[in-house]
Amino acid sequence: MSDEIKVPTHPPFQMPSGRGTADLEGIPTLRSTLPPAGNEIRLLSRKPTEPDYNAVFDRVFAEAVRHQESLEAERTQAEALVAELRFQPANRRRLLIRNSRRYQTWAVAQGLIDTSYQLGFREPAESCDFAALATEVVEHLDRQRYGLAPLIDLKASAWSQLANARRICSDFPGAEQAFATAESLLAEGSGDPLAMARYCDLKASLSRVQGRFDESFRLLTTAVQQYRRMGEFRFVGRALIKLGLVHSLSDRNHDAIEATRAGLELLEPATDRQQIMTGRHNLVRFLVEAGRFFEARALLLQVRRMYQEQAEAIPLLRLKVMEGHIALGLSNAAEAEQAYLEARAGFIHHDLGYDAAVVSLDLASLLIRLGRATEVKRLVAEMMPIFRSRQVHREALAALLLFRHAVVAEKASLLLVERMRTYLKDAHKNPKLRFDTSGLPADPPSPS
Amino acid sequence: MPLVDFLIAVRPKAEALLRGFGLTTTELEEILASTLQVLAWRWETVRDRETWLLAMLERRCKLLIEARVKVVPE
Numbered sequence: 001m002s003d004e005i006k007v008p009t010h011p012p013f014q015m016p017s018g019r020g021t022a023d024l025e026g027i028p029t030l031r032s033t034l035p036p037a038g039n040e041i042r043l044l045s046r047k048p049t050e051p052d053y054n055a056v057f058d059r060v061f062a063e064a065v066r067h068q069e070s071l072e073a074e075r076t077q078a079e080a081l082v083a084e085l086r087f088q089p090a091n092r093r094r095l096l097i098r099n100s101r102r103y104q105t106w107a108v109a110q111g112l113i114d115t116s117y118q119l120g121f122r123e124p125a126e127s128c129d130f131a132a133l134a135t136e137v138v139e140h141l142d143r144q145r146y147g148l149a150p151l152i153d154l155k156a157s158a159w160s161q162l163a164n165a166r167r168i169c170s171d172f173p174g175a176e177q178a179f180a181t182a183e184s185l186l187a188e189g190s191g192d193p194l195a196m197a198r199y200c201d202l203k204a205s206l207s208r209v210q211g212r213f214d215e216s217f218r219l220l221t222t223a224v225q226q227y228r229r230m231g232e233f234r235f236v237g238r239a240l241i242k243l244g245l246v247h248s249l250s251d252r253n254h255d256a257i258e259a260t261r262a263g264l265e266l267l268e269p270a271t272d273r274q275q276i277m278t279g280r281h282n283l284v285r286f287l288v289e290a291g292r293f294f295e296a297r298a299l300l301l302q303v304r305r306m307y308q309e310q311a312e313a314i315p316l317l318r319l320k321v322m323e324g325h326i327a328l329g330l331s332n333a334a335e336a337e338q339a340y341l342e343a344r345a346g347f348i349h350h351d352l353g354y355d356a357a358v359v360s361l362d363l364a365s366l367l368i369r370l371g372r373a374t375e376v377k378r379l380v381a382e383m384m385p386i387f388r389s390r391q392v393h394r395e396a397l398a399a400l401l402l403f404r405h406a407v408v409a410e411k412a413s414l415l416l417v418e419r420m421r422t423y424l425k426d427a428h429k430n431p432k433l434r435f436d437t438s439g440l441p442a443d444p445p446s447p448s
Numbered sequence: 449m450p451l452v453d454f455l456i457a458v459r460p461k462a463e464a465l466l467r468g469f470g471l472t473t474t475e476l477e478e479i480l481a482s483t484l485q486v487l488a489w490r491w492e493t494v495r496d497r498e499t500w501l502l503a504m505l506e507r508r509c510k511l512l513i514e515a516r517v518k519v520v521p522e
Contacts (some may be wrong), residue, residue, distance in 0.1 A: 052473060053463060053466065053467065053473070053476060055473075056473050056476050056477050056480065057459060057462075057463060057480070059477075060477060060480045060481045060484060061452075061455045061459070061484075063481065063484075064451065064455065064481075064484040064485070064487075064488060065451055065452045067484075067488055068451045068488045068491065071488055071489065110489070146485075147482055147485045147486075149482050149486070150482070150485050150486045150489060153486065154489075190482065190483070190486050190504070190508075191504070191507050191508065191511065192486055192490075192504060193500075193503060193504070193507070194490070194493075194494065194500065229499075229503065230494075230496060230499055230503060231495060231496025231499045231500075232494075232495055232496065233495075234495070
């Protein structure tokens with residue numbers, strides 16, 4: 001009996017006619033088995049016990065090579081198209097991607113996702129817009145050309161990036177929503193372990209800023225395992241640096257140092273400069289918190305050099321605060337005071353009210369230790385008008401008023417300063433948070 | 449490394465892996481073609497392509513076998 005069967009070709013590899021001329025020189029098996037035109041392939045004389053895998057391998061491999069060549073051309077065009085979008089206003093960008101087929105390609109969608117990720121470091125609103133554009137472009141892509149499972153993976157990737165961009169813009173409900181969409185898409189996609197790892201990695205950052213540290217830890221652990229299994233050690237490094245931050249927020253300082261150090265070793269200077277700066281800056285902070293001031297100072301010099309090369313003004317100010325902490329830890333009060341004053345002036349100049357408030361409290365703490373009560377009163381008196389005009393929330397302003405009252409009454413202890421400092425850091429992300437007034441003098445003056 | 453060289457190098461391992469699952473040629477073609485398509489797109493971003501490809505193929509085969517078990521009546 002004839003064992004002739006008919007097998008449908010896989011739709012994703014149907015190529016537009018006339019495209020794809022892979023160089024198959026020297027590979028006779030591939031070259032001789034390029035698939036016939038049409039939707040069906042005839043496989044002859046297959047033995048049921050030993051399927052003819054060779055023919056399938058030859059055919060599919062040859063298609064893959066031809067397919068990749070056409071993708072290369074698409075990628076080259078996409079770079080220019082995505083760069084062009086950067087100079088268009090938001091509404092024009094949407095018009096272009098909806099109405100011009102040039103923009104409706106996989107490579108443009110991927111380029112938008114990558115650009116959104118890069119913009120997240122410096123231009124969060126633009127990062128959100130590019131990720132949103134990517135979620136639109138993926139809806140216009142040709143399922144026949146790209147294949148269903150890879151297309152679903154790409155949609156999941158676009159929604160994960162949109163979630164990440166929204167998280168950076170502090171739109172946490174919007175980020176949750178976008179992650180939920182990404183998760184349901186991933187369940188239907190190709191099962192790519194790297195796509196899953198990326199999702200866990202990005203979602204862990206949202207869990208972290210929402211204070212769900214256990215969830216963040218679990219997600220990052222999963223991401224690290226998947227990246228490691230797939231040999232993606234650069235991404236293991238990035239995830240370990242985030243894990244260090246979660247350890248630190250969970251008061252596991254030793255683990256924070258270990259994870260960050262391990263992560264930094266895996267990063268690559270050519271591609272991970274931003275992550276290296278962030279990782280080293282975090283490590284300086286963890287070392288300071290562990291009281292390891294000499295190590296922190298040595299590392300701080302490296303980080304400062306990197307920031308200076310990149311002209312990163314605000315991170316340099318935050319590093320200046322660390323310099324103050326290190327100087328204080330090494331019993332150099334004058335140097336610490338100078339560093340805090342410089343950082344404070346810089347934060348005020350850049351309208352960073354919360355950062356200015358927190359470093360003012362560091363300065364207040366130093367002055368209290370030095371017994372310079374009059375200067376503490378003057379410092380706190382100066383704080384109020386500055387913070388009123390610099391986006392400091394109402395609850396935080398009320399807390400600062402209470403603190404001023406304690407200072408005036410000469411009842412501001414170091415413990416109170418530390419409580420106030422912790423409160424301000426938390427209140428920055430949660431404007432409704434109220435300050436615990438226990439231990440403060442009664443009948444504070446009413447806010448003016 | 450160009451894709452064509454990579455495929456030639458990885459073929460013995462991929463073939464051995466896929467034979468172990470006893471797939472029909474239709475199943476083989478479906479899994480191999482869709483996985484290679486994902487790889488074509490991820491070509492620039494996946495560092496360890498061999499590990500990635502073999503892990504993806506293994507995962508797809510396992511899912512297929514699980515699905516087969518679910519639909520076979522007792």
